[in-house]
Amino acid sequence: MTHTTSLEALIVRATELASTGRREILGIAGAPGAGKSTLAAQLVAALGTDRAVLVPMDGFHLANVLLVERGLRQVKGSIETFDDAGYANLLERIRNQRSPETIYAPHFDRNLEEPIAGAIPVYANTPLVITEGNYLLAGEGRWPEARTALTETWYLKPPEDTRRRRLIERHMAHGKNEHVARQWALGSDERNAEMIQATAGIADRTITIACPS
Numbered sequence: 001m002t003h004t005t006s007l008e009a010l011i012v013r014a015t016e017l018a019s020t021g022r023r024e025i026l027g028i029a030g031a032p033g034a035g036k037s038t039l040a041a042q043l044v045a046a047l048g049t050d051r052a053v054l055v056p057m058d059g060f061h062l063a064n065v066l067l068v069e070r071g072l073r074q075v076k077g078s079i080e081t082f083d084d085a086g087y088a089n090l091l092e093r094i095r096n097q098r099s100p101e102t103i104y105a106p107h108f109d110r111n112l113e114e115p116i117a118g119a120i121p122v123y124a125n126t127p128l129v130i131t132e133g134n135y136l137l138a139g140e141g142r143w144p145e146a147r148t149a150l151t152e153t154w155y156l157k158p159p160e161d162t163r164r165r166r167l168i169e170r171h172m173a174h175g176k177n178e179h180v181a182r183q184w185a186l187g188s189d190e191r192n193a194e195m196i197q198a199t200a201g202i203a204d205r206t207i208t209i210a211c212p213s
Contacts, residue, residue: 002157002206010039010154010209011046017151018051018128025095025149028132029203030156031193032077033167033185036132039156039209043130053126055094057133059106060087061115075188076113079135079195084142091131091149099124110174134192137199147202155203163193 017024026043028036037056044052060083067073072081093103107119122129135143136153147153158166164185171181200206 002208004208004210006210007039007042010207011043014043014047014052014128014130018047020127022127023095023097023129024127024151025091025129025131027136027147027150027153028130028156029134029136029153029196029199030132031163031196032134032189033163033165033170033193034156034158035163035166035209036156040130040132047128049126051126052128052130053120053122055090055105055120055122055129055131056108057082057087057131057136058108059115059120060084060090061108063114077134078188078192079138079140079143082135084135084146088142088146088149091146094122094129095149097122097124113174134196137196137202139199153203153205155200155206157197157200157206157208159208164190 014026017026028040030036037058040054040056044054061076062072062081062083064073064076067076067081072078075081090103090105094105097103101124103122104118105120105122107116108114109116131150136147136150137143137155167185167189168178168181171184172178176184
């Protein structure tokens with residue numbers, strides 16, 4: 001069942017997770033263009049960097065040179081174009097992190113269209129780690145191991161026309177013309193979305209964020 005909620009209510013829940021006295025990891029899943037990275041960034045901004053840090057799944061994109069070598073460049077973003085084992089291992093390290101260790105997570109640069117290693121420091125005294133991505137609920141490969149490291153998972157489900165529009169706009173913002181942007185959004189991205197949407201029932205919460213009136 002999908003529940004309509006507000007950003008404020010989600011901030012309250014994230015604050016509760018950051019207040020348990022333990023390391024907690026919140027996972028936000030959803031199809032491409034669902035607004036996962038926007039919501040995750042809003043939660044970190046609301047809690048402050050002393051209480052929350054964002055570690056996106058997109059940092060585990062395989063490099064373009066490898067995708068070209070494997071004939072996967074035109075389906076970048078599909079599940080086979082990610083390092084699922086690396087992501088699962090990182091979340092396990094983060095779950096068990098102890099002071100004074102600092103863990104360095106990768107970041108995905110959308111301008112370069114490449115992952116950047118060691119770009120996000122995760123400090124042991126930060127209580128809440130938020131991670132977001134398409135495949136947090138996937139059942140193949142090492143994705144289930146990644147999910148076991150998560151305290152709680154949310155599946156973000158906006159209206160489909162809104163999601164597709166956001167996705168086309170995002171592709172255009174990063175250099176694609178409108179025709180190519182639509183091809184990506186309604187082609188490879190849409191096939192990925194169908195697979196991702198089938199996993200929504202695994203999430204602890206399936207949510208739509210109500211727009212302010």
